[in-house]
Amino acid sequence: MKTSTQAEFKPNFRYLRLADEIENKIMEGVYKAGEKLSSIRKLHDQTGFSITTVYQAYIELEKRGVVEPREKSGYYVKPLLRQILTSPEMKKPLAVPRKVTIDSMAYSIVEAMSDPAMLQLGGTSVVPDLLPYKQLFRPVKTISNSNLKDIITKYENPAGNYQLRRQLAKRSLGYIQNSTVDEIVITNGCIEAVSLCLQAVANTGDTIVVESPTYPWFLQIIEDLNMFALEVATDPISGIELESLRKALEKNDVRACIFVPNFHNPLGYVMPESKKIELVNLLNNRNIPVIEDDIHGDLHFGKTRPVPLKAFDKKGLVLYCSSFSKTLSPGLRVGWAMPGVFLEKVKRFKLNSSIASPTMNQFIISEFLKNGHYDRHLRRLRTALKNQVRNMALAIARYFPKNTKITAPEGGLILWVQLDEKLDGVEIYEEARKRKIAIMPGFLCSGSKSYKNFIRISCGNPWSEEIEEGIITLAKIINGLL
């Protein structure tokens, strides 16, 4: 990854540099899972760093979920996510545009996935205690009357609050070089951004390429707009298969694509940078717009934030979409789009469909960014999610049948689990629901009803005995159905 595109700058503490160095060596395979690391004293002798610095580095690595202490024995390397289980196999979908019809079951699954009475392994929300809701709210408590008057009694600019757009333009500097305040349109969450962008680039009857599997919501938007979804094969490590995409573009009149190149939902991969460049060039050359959902982009487990496709776009054909629903607040509904050459159309659709997003919510996020709280918060959140995802994967490896396969996400909070071919994710979903556990059956991630024997497990909750119990219950259900 290019350092020029690094989004985050850490303070230059020695223990952090040491921790980075050790983590890199673990990632490169220099230290293997289960291996004991040098003792503190030995590393002190070896490196010249003080005892305190070495100790702090190990504590930091423990926080990052990379090493674990064993009593009276020292620090050991934890298994890397990638080594826990093999990756799922992806289906090669038939390259035929499909009229999507999500059955009525989808709505009841969505309800289950947001039911607080259930153990949530279904919805992709982060647990409330990991979100800085009191800090977010602080500027509201001390708001001036004149500010309040503006916020309540006026329509916001249809493109969004200027201060918030300025903060967003500043933030994206690290990874989208040409972003400007004027190209940003604030939306009610990422979904509205994607929906407005899709309306801007395509019409009824048009064919839209999506990854297979894909985020179910995209299929529902495509269905609502009476378009066709064309699913293209995806590699679980590197993302959409360019050769399959090329063929699909040759055989079909494709109007646009919707891709999630960073921490794909449900696969969790980051598309390698060289592949991103190749993908954007391929689509730029054919003048095909691509809607990029980067909602999990800030939730990287590695050191640097991956760059989006948008960074390599030469023609303004990448419509970038994101939101703060996974990182700060789902309830505030603040997302945004950077729609490239489709800016005016997206602004128009936003204006016509709801005039503008509410001002208060944009003010809250804008102040949080302005006060510099976001990066600090993200560091804490990323470490928590990394641990949650790893612990969930370990538990699945431990309790599920031996032929289970699982993704190794490099960010985000989702695991994609492949089960025995005889199994049906919907049956597992229904049995789990009876026991107050919400999961997502994999078939929702495709209009072709592939992925019957897949389930999606989300890891928004801190690891707990209750979750372990939930995984054990799921394992029992699976074994019972086999």
Added chain:
Amino acid sequence: MKTSTQAEFKPNFRYLRLADEIENKIMEGVYKAGEKLSSIRKLHDQTGFSITTVYQAYIELEKRGVVEPREKSGYYVKPLLRQILTSPEMKKPLAVPRKVTIDSMAYSIVEAMSDPAMLQLGGTSVVPDLLPYKQLFRPVKTISNSNLKDIITKYENPAGNYQLRRQLAKRSLGYIQNSTVDEIVITNGCIEAVSLCLQAVANTGDTIVVESPTYPWFLQIIEDLNMFALEVATDPISGIELESLRKALEKNDVRACIFVPNFHNPLGYVMPESKKIELVNLLNNRNIPVIEDDIHGDLHFGKTRPVPLKAFDKKGLVLYCSSFSKTLSPGLRVGWAMPGVFLEKVKRFKLNSSIASPTMNQFIISEFLKNGHYDRHLRRLRTALKNQVRNMALAIARYFPKNTKITAPEGGLILWVQLDEKLDGVEIYEEARKRKIAIMPGFLCSGSKSYKNFIRISCGNPWSEEIEEGIITLAKIINGLL
């Protein structure tokens, strides 16, 4: 109007009853414009009410904008809106469904109508000082941490906050008898409600009946959804012409209607109750859904709130839409739909297009309603708007050319002004814009570009010398162009 449908119950003070009685007599024409009312002492002798009561009644009538005091002479009846100028003539539009194409000018007009640097006679916002922004905000300042946590860290129910829906169901009791919490879907303002409802009842290529003239936003939504608008002739006093509608329905395959029966925008009329019943029966019999925009329904100048079409719907085919953008806050973006039998479809479109509306905003409105502030606020707001509309109409009558015609709205804040046939509203708009005055040219209210010599004037601002200057400037522009 039936008393059973009265939405507002006033305290039973004697002076108010006396004021009501006098106002009724003025409305009925018992007292004419300019006529002197009985002196306080004489009315005291005549009615047996105390001097104080009679005095309070006259003050109340003055507040309501019905009478005016003249120094050392007593109280005089002010001219009724309906008597100021004759009503505009309506065009009989060609009964052909039209592909709407609002030109790019529309966006710049919308920008001018929300530009705070201009004298706003264009946008239909109420001036900030008439909105209770501090009172709205009070519950936010004292919010509990656990409440805050829910508001910030969770997705709201896609149908909307339960407490707010409960308040809305309670409020609509007076004028929509069968409203239930479960039929309500909270939206980002009335426009989103109308847009979601239209998507629920019609598809690309379908024909939608609208009033002529109509609210420009409806035409834009119809255009965005690639539907056709069929404009039907409207009487400026009683609303859509049923005979023209019947013919239009016979000749065309009409999929749905969008109507504003209460305080029509731009015409300001209330459709009489008997006509509402006839209209709903006509559409019910043909199974044609009607989207009803009731956004100005609470802003009646008369004593009772007019009932909506929804009250007479027997088949669940009226999709009721409204919002608090004109009465409490445009910036909070809280509206709602009661979509009858289309409920599940509207909920689905809401879910898929933005998951849910933000919780914070719904909480603010819900608390305001719960604490009983809304009716008190509305009384003050209605009186202010009534005065503003009357004063604007009087000024137009005084300064504009003699052949000007003008509507006599019974609520809301809009005047529709017909000018000499030689004039072009767009030219007036452009000249006015140069002088920092925003108005809306009438051509936007029709896809057929009728109403070339019409302009819409909105009365959201309290009467002031600045506004009078603005009207004088407009009159000069008009005389210059003649």
